[in-house]
Amino acid sequence: MQEDVFPAAEKILSEIENVLKKDPNLESFGIFPAEDNENKSPVLHEENALGLASWCVKPLYCHVYNRLLNLRQSYHREEPALVIRWLLGALLLNPDVTTFWNMRREFVKNGRLNPQEELRFLSIVLYDKAKCFEIFSYRRWLLKLMLMDGKDLTSDAETLLRNEFQVTSMAAERYKNNSHAWSHRQQVLLMLESLCASRFYSILENEWEESTRWCNSHISDYSGFSYRQFLLRKLLVQKQHPKQPIPPAEILTRRREIINNFCVKNKNNNYILHDATCEQVLNVLHKVNPKECPGVKYEQTLINLSYWTEDCMFNEELINMFPGHEALWNHRHYLVYSFIALQNSYKNFYSYKPECFEPPRNLELFRNNSTVELVEKFSQSPLTTAFWARNKELNDTHKSTSRDDDPANRFITRNVLCNLKNGLQNK
Structure with a gap:
């Protein structure tokens, strides 16, 4: 120049x-x-x-x-x-010039720039350039530096990190499908997980509720749904922290009711959730034989499962209201992958393990198993029949009214569980 x-x-x-x-x-x-x-x-x-x-x-x-x-x-x-x-x-x-951010990093290191003031400056720049990767990268560098050092913190670490949720929300509102903003939010949540382990479940629940509000008003923003999938993976494998008390009875009752509402879609699911223990409910849902598994917290596992069923029903509501939005159908695909993963995980471990929800493993199972193998693996379990019935209803409702290139038809064509030749309802 x-x-x-x-x-x-x-x-x-x-x-x-x-x-x-x-x-x-x-x-x-x-x-x-x-x-x-x-x-x-x-x-x-x-x-x-x-x-x-x-x-x-x-x-x-x-x-x-x-x-x-x-x-x-x-x-x-x-x-x-x-x-x-x-x-x-x-x-x-x-703000897209990495060299200039590196120069500011040097000034922060030698004390010429205050990290707190830098975060404020970044928020101002982000308002105009809401999808700038360099800004989010520099923010994370500052956060890690401040958390490691501690002396530049004017508030506690949890408050500092929670403020990042407001920043990412602003950026996501300013620029749709802002993958950099949602990725930054994931990284911040992981920092909170390591710093606030005893309170992390509460933080995760709050984020889940916020995600529900966001997705409900941004139905075409798949980056927001991708973040929701990240939260769902976390909730499915969440363990009870030693400092956390046993879930209160009212919470457990409410989460069990969510599962019950999901399963009663299929009239053949006539087991009684309310009179059974959490272990019995899970064994029936997944159709596995009782087995002594020391250390398994069935109450927490049941609560974890309720988030998946809750998300399935939430997704159905959005699709029925806005059937032409591809982000909603793509999210449905993820629910299918996670369904296969949680079925496999419970069958093998009587709980949900993080390694079972790795995308490559899900995709491998989904692509390499034939329809017959999937039926044999999961057939007639209440969870499977309920999920199949719900998917079938979605397909029947929207296929008749959609074009060949419509997201609904693409989902129906690709979704293995929704195209079983001999439907599970007839078994």
Whole structure:
């Protein structure tokens, strides 16, 4: 890029820097269309929002880019405050340059930049560039640094990480199918799992409820459903923490009722859930013989299963309301894969093991087993017959009204469990 002479550049950068320092509640940055007016500043600051006139964007970026590039190539020293100001301008206008983020990392390491202030700056940049991978990568680096160090934390670690949920929600709202935002949220949740093990189940439940609200109002956003699948895997294999009490009776009753509502779709499922122990219910659901398994927490396993049945019914509701949305049918595919995994896992271990839910294993089982093998493996268990009945009803409802290229027809064609030649209902 050639050198551009822009005398007003440093003055504009100073104005932007002053706004960031003076307004701790600044939330957003954006570029607004405007022609050059020598008597008016291109920097606009109103109601916790920072704006920059479009006419100065190109010359300003050329100014900071050339100076930062020359600085890297010549290895000569500049006043740190000046370099930080250049980086501020460069990253506000184009946050996709890894080199510039690495330069800010160096300033954080040597104490020239405060990590807390950096997180605030990143939120402002993210408002305009909501799907920038470099921003999320830098945020995670800052979080790990702060958690490792501890001295830069103005609040406890859990509060710091929970604040990231708000940031990712904002980014996901600003840019649909924002895979980088949802991936960042997954990484933050994993950090919480390692730091707050005793409270993690409660955090996970809250995220599940938030995911339900999100998916209910963003039915075409598959990135949001992908995050929900991540949560479901976590909930299916969740173990009772030693510091956690046994689930209260009302919670257990409510989660059992969810499973019961799922299974009564098939009128042949006439077992009584309420009068049986959790172990008996699970054995009947999966059609396995009772076996003594020391250490297995059947109450927790039953609760875990209820999240899968709850998600199946939630997915059905959305498909019936919005049948043409491919994200909903693709999510249904995941529910089929996880169904096969949880059936296999309980058959072998009388609980749900994380290794059984690895996607490659699910896909391998799903692709390599013939229809007959799948029927023999899972036939006539109440869970299978209920799931098959629900899938069949979805297929029968939407296939007659959908086009050949409709997501519903593609699901029906590919879904092994929904196309059994001799349906389980007739067995």
